[in-house]
Each structure stands twice: as C-alpha cells, then as structure tokens.
Amino acid sequence: MKKLMIWLWLLLSVLYSSNLESEIDRKIWKRIIFDLSLKEYRIYTIDRQLQDILCKIPGITLVKDCTQATLIIETRKTVVTDERCLEIPRLSNDYRLLVKNANEIGAFFWMKGRPTIILSKPRLERFGLKVDIELEDYLEDIE
Amino acid sequence: MKVTRQFDLVLKIGITILTLLTVAMIYLYMQVDKVLASTRQEMIEMIINRYEMELKNASAMVVENTRPSLIERLSDSKGLRRDLQRSLSYFKTPEVEHLFVIYRDERGRLRYLLDGEREIEHQAMFMQRFEPVSDIWERTYETGKTQLYKHMKNGSLWVSIAIPIFENGRVAAVLGGDLSASIRTDVERKFTQIKSMMFTVAVIIALMLVFGYFQIYYYFKGRSKSFVDPLTGAYNRKFLYEVIANANYAEYQIIMYDVDHFKRVNDTFGHEVGDEVLKMLTQRIRKMLRKEDHLVRFGGEEFIVFLHTVNKKEATEVAERLKKSIETSPFVIGKNILSITISVGINNDAKEAHNIDDAIEVADEQLYCAKNAGRNRVCVNGVVVS
Numbered sequence: 345m346k347k348l349m350i351w352l353w354l355l356l357s358v359l360y361s362s363n364l365e366s367e368i369d370r371k372i373w374k375r376i377i378f379d380l381s382l383k384e385y386r387i388y389t390i391d392r393q394l395q396d397i398l399c400k401i402p403g404i405t406l407v408k409d410c411t412q413a414t415l416i417i418e419t420r421k422t423v424v425t426d427e428r429c430l431e432i433p434r435l436s437n438d439y440r441l442l443v444k445n446a447n448e449i450g451a452f453f454w455m456k457g458r459p460t461i462i463l464s465k466p467r468l469e470r471f472g473l474k475v476d477i478e479l480e481d482y483l484e485d486i487e
Numbered sequence: 488m489k490v491t492r493q494f495d496l497v498l499k500i501g502i503t504i505l506t507l508l509t510v511a512m513i514y515l516y517m518q519v520d521k522v523l524a525s526t527r528q529e530m531i532e533m534i535i536n537r538y539e540m541e542l543k544n545a546s547a548m549v550v551e552n553t554r555p556s557l558i559e560r561l562s563d564s565k566g567l568r569r570d571l572q573r574s575l576s577y578f579k580t581p582e583v584e585h586l587f588v589i590y591r592d593e594r595g596r597l598r599y600l601l602d603g604e605r606e607i608e609h610q611a612m613f614m615q616r617f618e619p620v621s622d623i624w625e626r627t628y629e630t631g632k633t634q635l636y637k638h639m640k641n642g643s644l645w646v647s648i649a650i651p652i653f654e655n656g657r658v659a660a661v662l663g664g665d666l667s668a669s670i671r672t673d674v675e676r677k678f679t680q681i682k683s684m685m686f687t688v689a690v691i692i693a694l695m696l697v698f699g700y701f702q703i704y705y706y707f708k709g710r711s712k713s714f715v716d717p718l719t720g721a722y723n724r725k726f727l728y729e730v731i732a733n734a735n736y737a738e739y740q741i742i743m744y745d746v747d748h749f750k751r752v753n754d755t756f757g758h759e760v761g762d763e764v765l766k767m768l769t770q771r772i773r774k775m776l777r778k779e780d781h782l783v784r785f786g787g788e789e790f791i792v793f794l795h796t797v798n799k800k801e802a803t804e805v806a807e808r809l810k811k812s813i814e815t816s817p818f819v820i821g822k823n824i825l826s827i828t829i830s831v832g833i834n835n836d837a838k839e840a841h842n843i844d845d846a847i848e849v850a851d852e853q854l855y856c857a858k859n860a861g862r863n864r865v866c867v868n869g870v871v872v873s
Contacts (some may be wrong), residue, residue, distance in 0.1 A: 420608070440608075441613055455611055456585040457644045457663060460618040486618060 366397065369458055372452055374459060375400045376435065377415065379476035380449075388413035388429070392421040394437075433471045443486060449473065450482075462486070501703045508799060509512060509696050516689045520682070527678050534674070537647055538583060538666055539633060545578045546650045546662040549588055549601070557652065561600050561613070568601060568613060575603030584644065585665040588652065589617045589624065597624055600660060601654050627661045638668075645671045665841075716784040718762055719769035727783050727843065731793060736846060737838030739781075739793040740802030743850035744809065744831040746788040753771040756823055761822045764827060771816070789854075791847065799835040806830045806831045806865045807873045812862060828863035830854060835867060 373394075377385060385403055388410040389395055394417055398404050405412050410429035418424050420438045423445075433449045436442055442451040442462060449471060450463035463475060464486040475483070552571055553560045559570055575586050597619060611617070619625075623634035624779035629647040638644040641655035643669040652660040667786035722730075731739075746752070746768065753761040765788060772792070773782055779795040792809075794802050810831050818825040832853025840846035856866035865873045 439612060443612065455615075455618065456587065457638075458618045458620050460616065464614055 369452075370397050370458060372461065373397060373417075376450065376452055376463075376479070377401075377404065379479045380415070380433075381474040382414050384414050386412055386414045387417060388415075388424070388432075389417040390424065391417070391419045391423070394419070433467075433473060446487075472474060498703065498707050498801055502700070505696055505699050505703070509693070512689060512692050512696070519685055523678060523682060523685075528672065530674060531671075534670060535635065535646055535648070535666070538664065539635075539650070541578060541583070542586070542648055542650050542664040543633075543660060544792065545575060545586065545603075545664075546588075546652050548574060549660075550652055550654075555654075556601070557654055565613075572601050572603060572610070575601060576605050577624060579603050579605070582667050582670050583664055584667040585663070587611060587617075588660050588662050590660040591619060591624075591628055593785070594697075623647060624661055624663070627651050631658050643668055645648050645669075659812075661827040698827040719765050719784050720764065721769050721790065722775070722781055724783070724785065726781075727785070727791070731781065731783070732843040736793065736843055738797065739837060740796055740799065741834040741837050741846055741850040742792040742794055742802060742806045742809070742831060743785070743847070743854045744790050744806075744829045745832075745854055745858070747828045747830055747858075752825065752827075756820075756825070760820050760823060760825075764818055764825065767818055767820070768827065768829075769815065771812060775809060775812060785847070791850065801870055802833050802835050803865065803867055806833050806867075810863065810873065829858035830862045831865040832857055833865065833867040840842075 372399075377387070384405075386405045386407050387398055388407050389398065395406060398417075399406055410416055410424055410426050410432065413429070413432055416424050416429060416432050416434040418434055418436050418441070420441055423441070424434070430447060432447070434445065434447050436445070436448050436451045437453045438461075439451055439453060439455070439462065442448045442464065446467065448464065449467045450461070452459070452461050454460070461479070461482045462484050463479060463482050465483040466485065466487050468483075470476065549557070549571060552574075554568070561571075566708045575588075579586050579627040587599055588601040589597045590600055591597055597617040599613065599617050601610040604610040617624075620638070621636040623636040627634045628651075631651050631653070633651065634648045634649045636649075638647065644665045646666040648664045648666070650662045650664075651658045652662055654660075714722055714730065716723040746764065749761065749764075752764055765784075769782065769784070769790070772790070776782060776792065777795070781793040781795075783791045783793065784789050792805070794805055796802065810829055814826075814828050818827050832850050832855070834840075834846055834850035834853060836849070840849065853866045853869070856869055857864035858872065860866065860871045864871050
C-alpha cells in the first residue's frame with residue numbers, strides 16, 4: 345500500500361511537471377510567433393506534438409502544405425526538405441539545427457531543464473522580419 | 488461516603504494517568520516530528536555540501552587544465568574542450584543531472600564553455616547561450632562565492648550549485664551543477680516512511696489508551712454494580728466484605744434490623760409481595776439516612792445500617808426513628824395494606840471488635856435481644872431501649 349502511494353505520488357509529480365512544461369511551451373511558442381512581424385500566421389509543421397500545441401493557440405492557422413505557410417517549424421526528427429519551401433523562414437526546437445540551417449531564424453528548446461529562446465538577427469534581417477522589443481534580448485549574431 | 492470516595496479517587500487516578508500518557512504521547516509525537524524535520528533539513532544540507540565538494544574538485548580540474556587563460560585556451564583548442572568535457576562527464580552521476588562551465592561575455596550574456604553531458608544531442612555547444620532561471624550565476628560573479636538555488640517549479644531539477652572559477656584573482660567562469668529532484672524524492676520517501684511508521688505506532692498507542700479508558704470505565708461500572716443488591720438497591724455482602732471491611736468501620740455505629748414475621752408475609756401474600764415489601768422498606772430507610780451512611784442487605788430480610796457517627800446516642804435515636812417510621816406507615820402493595828414492623832439491634836462500640844464479623848455479631852446479638860423482647864423493639868448493650 346505504502347509503495348503504491350509512493351508510485352502514485354511520483355506519477356502525479358511527473359504528470360504535473362510534464363503538463364507544466366507543455367503549458368510553458370505553448371506560452372513561449374505563442375510569444376515567439378506573434379512577436380515576429382509576419383503578415384499572416386500560417387504555420388506548417390509535421391511534428392505531432394507541436395501541432396497539438398499550436399492548434400490550441402488562437403490566431404494561428406496550421407496548413408497542410410508548406411508552400412502555403414508563412415512560417416515553418418521543424419524539429420530534429422521532422423526537418424522539412426521540400427525544395428519549394430526553402431525560402432520560407434523557419435523556427436526549430438534544436439540549437440544545432442539553428443546553427444546548421446541558414447533558413448532557421450530562431451529556436452526554442454529546453455536545455456538542461458531551462459527554457460531557451462535564441463533568435464538570429466542576421467537571418468531575421470535577411471527575411472525582412474523584425475521582432476518585438478521584448479524579444480530583442482534573445483537576438484544572437486548567428487550567420 | 489468515604490469508601491465510594493476512595494473508589495472515585497482510584498478512578499480519577501487511573502483516568503489521570505491515562506490522560507497524562509495521552510498528553511505525553513502527543514507531546515512526544517510532536518517532538519519526534521520536529522526532530523525529523525530538522526534531521527531532514529540537516530540531511531539535505533549534508534547532501535548538498537557533499538555534491539558541492541565534488542563539484543569544487545571538478546572546477547579545480549578545469550582550472551588545472553586551462554592555465555593560464557581559460558577562455559583563450561578553450562577557444563583555441565577543440566581537443567582540450569573535448570577532453571575536459573569527457574573528464575567532466577566522469578563527475579556526472581544520476582544525482583548530478585547537469586554539469587557545465589559557463590562564462591559571462593562582454594555583453595553580459597552567459598555562454599556555455601563546457602558541458603559534461605555525454606549524449607551529443609543534449610550537449611550544449613561551445614559559446615551557446617545559457618538561459619538562467621535564477622540570478623545565482625551573476626551573484627557568483629559578483630561575490631566570488633559559491634551560490635545555491637533551489638528550484639521550486641522545475642520538475643526534474645532540485646538544486647543548482649554555482650562554483651566560481653578564479654583566474655588571476657577574478658572570477659573567469661562559473662562551474663554549474665544541477666542536482667536531480669530524485670535526491671529530494673528519495674529523502675522525502677525515506678522520511679515519509681519513518682513518519683508513517685511513527686504515525687502507526689502513535690495510532691496503536693492511542694488505540695491502547697482508548698482501550699485503557701474503556702477498561703477502567705467498565706471495570707468500575709461493573710464493580711459498582713456488583714456491590715448492589717439487584718432487588719432492593721441496597722449494598723450487598725460483597726460490598727460489606729470488600730469495601731467496608733477494608734475501611735475503618737470503627738467510625739460507624741452498626742444498626743442491624745430484621746423484618747418481623749417476614750415468613751408470614753411471604754406465606755400469606757406470596758413472594759412477589761414479600762419482595763415488594765423489602766424494596767419499599769429499603770427505599771424508606773434510605774430516605775432517612777445520609778450520604779455518608781451505608782445500607783447493606785445482609786441476607787433475606789436482614790439489613791445493616793452503617794451510621795457514620797461515633798455518637799452512641801445518635802445511633803439509638805436513628806434506630807428508634809427507623810423503627811417508628813416503619814411501624815406507623817403501613818405498606819400499600821396493590822390491594823393489600825400491610826403493617827410491617829422491624830426489630831433493631833445496635834452495636835455502638837464497633838471499635839472494640841477484632842473484625843467486621845465480630846462487630847456484626849454483636850449487632851446480631853442485640854437484634855436477637857429485640858426479637859426475644861417481643862419484636863418491634865430496639866436493643867442496645869442487652870437493654871431494650873424502645
């Protein structure tokens with residue numbers, strides 16, 4: 345019985361912490377996306393988890409074809425390789441992807457249990473995008 | 488009622504002891520709880536100190552291998568970075584979740600220099616930005632002292648430790664270590680087990696105390712009942728020999744009375760009427776006695792009054808009053824009106840008796856004296872007084 349209680353408590357803690365993390369994820373993605381000076385917020389992503397998060401944000405339209413998107417969000421496992429979409433700005437949840445791919449304008453990810461936002465200033469300029477003043481602190485000179 | 492007062496006293500002592508035990512148990516439980524809380528705190532501090540010392544060793548290792556300039560040497564040599572990261576990874580344990588070295592650039596931003604993470608996909612890149620969730624890193628730069636931060640809302644992290652890495656007397660970088668929340672969970676689990684064990688013991692003791700209360704209550708309740716004659720409500724022989732015999736009966740005047748011709752009542756009106764006579768008689772006699780006097784049914788229709796007084800005259804007066812009251816007020820039982828009389832014998836010198844039986848025997852002799860004198864009499868010291 346005692347063991348069961350401890351396991352239940354651990355399970356609830358894990359569930360609570362994962363819910364908390366997912367809630368923070370939703371808030372941060374919302375912030376980053378709406379603080380970008382996009383004309384429309386038509387987003388393409390093939391990552392299921394991200395789709396679940398983004399569909400809960402009012403004002404965002406998830407599109408099924410990357411050519412219709414104004415922003416692509418990819419992950420390490422779901423990189424969009426369609427050549428027709430190479431000129432669409434991208435965000436990712438991986439720092440290495442941000443460094444490697446020149447079309448990535450920024451990334452949001454968890455590093456050592458800490459939520460991290462990084463935006464590339466030169467790449468944003470290349471896409472003619474600006475960010476809200478509150479996000480300026482996250483701008484980095486990643487070419 | 489000196490004797491029953493003794494009972495009350497014993498009962499009160501029993502309940503007081505149990506109450507004291509209960510209070511002591513509650514106090515002890517609270518004290519143990521306090522001790523557990525402080526022990527838990529000490530244990531947590533001890534764990535943090537131990538890891539802090541290990542992380543200091545790791546920082547010393549970094550300093551040792553990056554002389555004379557940490558930033559320059561790490562920037563210049565990818566191989567050195569790789570070697571140091573591997574060495575840092577050896578300091579990692581399931582409890583030390585993250586281990587890294589960061590520095591503050593000229594724009595005041597914190598950046599990773601080294602990361603002890605073994606899996607490359609989770610490893611921070613050189614000069615990757617570090618996002619702090621507390622100000623301990625800045626404080627480490629400012630104070631040059633180790634800083635701690637306890638994560639409150641982070642599911643996996645418990646404590647972050649920031650250890651300054653000095654170079655030429657100033658803080659050049661900070662070694663950071665994140666202790667896993669699993670340590671806290673382990674500690675909590677152990678203390679929860681101890682606490683639940685303590686609680687179980689406390690509940691068992693509490694139940695035993697409650698059981699003790701009931702035992703005392705029912706013991707005295709049952710004991711009180713066992714001293715009372717169920718028919719008349721007067722005390723019985725058990726009370727006489729267990730209570731009065733152990734008290735100082737010399738403080739009493741012993742008045743023994745017997746219903747005259749009681750057999751005739753039974754034979755004429757039946758045993759039910761006979762029983763009713765005894766009941767009514769007892770009620771009447773009790774009304775004429777005080778609280779400190781005792782009325783005992785000695786057997787059949789024989790009763791003894793233990794009159795709490797040393798005044799011999801008073802005993803005679805009470806005996807006469809009792810006899811007269813019974814004689815002058817007939818007993819109305821159903822349709823029957825019965826004239827009842829009693830014969831009374833008094834032992835007004837009980838202190839001379841060796842024991843209660845001797846004292847009663849003297850009273851009994853006086854009762855026979857009254858009977859022999861024609862019944863409905865009071866006899867004391869062989870003399871019929873009324």
